Amino acid sequence: MTDTQGTQNLSPEERQAQINKWNQDEMVKVQKFCFSQGLQMNSIDQKKTLCLPPVMGVWFIKAKSPKQNYWIISGDFPTDITKADVAANAREALRHFSMSWQLKAARLQDDLAAGQRPTLSDRETQEKFANTLIAKAEMLYDIFTNDELWAGAGL
Numbered sequence: 001m002t003d004t005q006g007t008q009n010l011s012p013e014e015r016q017a018q019i020n021k022w023n024q025d026e027m028v029k030v031q032k033f034c035f036s037q038g039l040q041m042n043s044i045d046q047k048k049t050l051c052l053p054p055v056m057g058v059w060f061i062k063a064k065s066p067k068q069n070y071w072i073i074s075g076d077f078p079t080d081i082t083k084a085d086v087a088a089n090a091r092e093a094l095r096h097f098s099m100s101w102q103l104k105a106a107r108l109q110d111d112l113a114a115g116q117r118p119t120l121s122d123r124e125t126q127e128k129f130a131n132t133l134i135a136k137a138e139m140l141y142d143i144f145t146n147d148e149l150w151a152g153a154g155l
Contacts, residue, residue, distance in 0.1 A: 022053040026074050030059055033072065033079045040065040050090035056143075058090040073097050077136050094144045101137035105130040 010018070027044075034041050041061055048060035056075030063070060069084035071093040080097055087093035108130040112118065118126040143149065 019053045023051060023057075026051070026053075026057045029074050029079060030057070030061070030072050033074070033081070034061065034063070037081060039063045039070070039081075045069075048090060058093050060084065060090070071096070073140075077140065078133070091144060091150055094140045098137045098140040098144060101133040101140070105133040105137070108133075 030044075031041060039061070040063060042064040043062045045060040045062060049058065051057040052075075054075070056073060056077055059072045059074065061070045061072055070081050071084055071087055071090070072081045073079065073093070077097075078101075080100070082093070082096055082100065086096045108119070108126050112123060112126060112130075120126040120129055
């Protein structure tokens with residue numbers, strides 16, 4: 001559903017149904033991710049959450065256990081999590097994820113350049129993942145810097 005081809009001829013109701021389905025699917029993905037991280041979700045703060053279906057969601061999660069708040073990114077980006085105190089809003093969370101992924105990619109590449117054994121399954125997989133992180137981080141940064149996109153959100 002990331003391809004807008006084929007969605008251009010949909011009625012407003014059909015488009016809304018697709019957006020609703022995307023949101024539901026992403027929510028399931030986020031809940032499973034939280035569970036895999038040992039977090040028990042309490043709620044999602046819809047006022048702080050930003051969704052741009054079908055590209056990404058930046059979710060503000062309130063966890064029961066441990067009792068803390070988090071930003072989670074999902075969609076066409078690697079699902080990732082960070083503590084909420086690193087960013088005041090979804091836009092700043094995007095910048096945080098972008099910088100974090102750049103640093104992770106650099107560490108993965110540095111390890112390979114130093115001749116260390118790959119932390120992922122093999123050298124090729126690690127190089128590919130590092131390059132994917134860099135590309136996704138650059139996309140996030142482009143979204144972060146797009147003032148036009150954020151004008152309506154007041155950020």
